[in-house]
Amino acid sequence: MTENPIEDGAPTPNATTNEAPPEWPLSYQLNLPKQTAGQTSRKPWFHHGLYRGPQKRPVKILYSQTKEQSEAIARQFLEETVLGFDMEWPWDSHKRTRLQEKVALIQIACENKIALFHIAMHPGKTAGDLIAPSLRKIIESPDILKTGVAILNADFSRLVKFFSFKPRGAFELSHLHNLVEYGAAQPQLVTTKLVKLAHQVEHHLGLPLFKGQVRISDWSKPLSPQQINYGANDAYASFMLFPCMNAKRKAMDPVPPLPLAAETYLPYTMPPNKSLHLHSANAEDAMITAEEFFKEALDAAEEEDVEPTDPPLPTHLFQRLVQSRKILAGLHKVPPYVIAANSVLEDLARQRPTNEASLLQVKGVGKQKVQKYGAEWLAVIAKEETTNTLQQIQLDGNPQSLTTPRRDSKRRMIATTTGGGEQSSFSPQLQTGLLFELEGEVLADDKLVANEDNSSSDCSSAFGTPVPLPTASQLKRKRHRSPLRELDPIRGPPQSKPTRTTSFSPKSQRTLQNKIVAFGRQVTWKLKLKPQEPLVSEETAKLIVAKPPHTSEELQIIPGIMPFVRACSETKMDLLQAVKKWIPTPPGASA
DNA sequence: ATCGCGTGCTTCCTGACGTC
């Protein structure tokens, strides 16, 4: 049995922050076999057989070839509130005439069992002959959500067209996927757009879903083991995705309501790409669009926020940019205003872009400006950042305290669990979904969710977004340093450790910086996908030398370091070890 | 008023992708 999806309380735009990580919501969990030493690790395909319940009970498969068997099996599902749902039919069913060949197989799944109703084998000529009453009841009940991809326009439309059923409770998984994936960060993307089941399974359940030729095999004959596996898998995946994504939804801030059943507002034909409709918390309205919901939430959050939205203008950096504009104007023999308007320089100073991509985000800066003046602007900004950071490290040894508040910080604070759009350095746990931890001894082992390159060996990839790096153990450490903890108004920021700064001669510093940059190049060569920009900038190298990290925590708080850290992990090159080798821990310093 | 630029919009086309 699963929880009732509707019974999670009336969501409000001002829902409080969910600090506690959501737990895997089911008693049946992924149970991968332990890897032995030296064994090549590779992700297995998603398979219902990989899940185990209490006392290691496997998922049962119930297969019916007659209406009577179907009735007995269907009755076992009548008390469920959510069922994975799928149907199969011969790919050339439009050429066939028998009703059994219009809908050959109906699959439903709950947490502990999967039913395969092989309609093609049922004798009879009418819908009443073929479909057991309890199965029809399940299909037509609005209180039993049937979850699947394209369930309305593919599966349910067939049941309407050929069986004259009135199916209800079609829960389109793509809708929930879009909701938890984009949420408040990009509400315009929270639409009814369909997303492949295989994509969703890999994304949320962490394992690839096999889709071979069996999909278009003949479902009208007795099923082969491959067909049974395929049919059972699709339905079970459709079921598993719901509680998984629903847990992510409940972890969002604000908590959006569940999407409405698809048939309540969408046609049975291929749905247009429109804004997702959600259950409304307002008793007067039955529904609210996702865009409206997040707009209300944002407005409410901004009303509470009394601080000005624009950060103060960093006048020193602005003056530097003005000087730089003069020089550029001289070089290009154009008036300064052609290089950039004052407002553009102000935005540059406020937003402090660090690469060409972020330069392009600045209003008034396009490809041509980036090409002509981008390098100069980036250099001015980087120089200013380095000067500031070094000064700050000398003052308090905490480079993180320098993070400039961004214009859209509020929007990011109400971002989603897995977040589309730009990732915020304020909320690493939200980007990766790694706050989703699985229970159980097997899943608690970092090494068990296999991956070809071992780069995503974190257990939570089976529930969060499978983001390769940093590893789960690194992120667990990070969790203890959660930004929420650091911003906690009651407990206040954690006590900073005694700072260690280095006192190398300028020449030694330069040598060490060069070593770090060269290390970055080695890592780049090993990467399969080469980054467009150097993994480690001179500024970052300077910061490493200025305050050498001795733990991964210290390493990860260095501004701009994370792409480098990820690439090192991916290529199995130990950055921390290298730094320690070049810059040994001074005596008496605590790691 | 002028200039050069960025931006946004529309239209058309193509190919990829989605379902079974």
Place this chain on the structure above:
DNA sequence: GACGTCAGGAAGCACGCGAT
């Protein structure tokens, strides 16, 4: 295989911007 959707690129055009 059939059918439909959608994203992205290219091209052209209009408009707004800000310093002089």
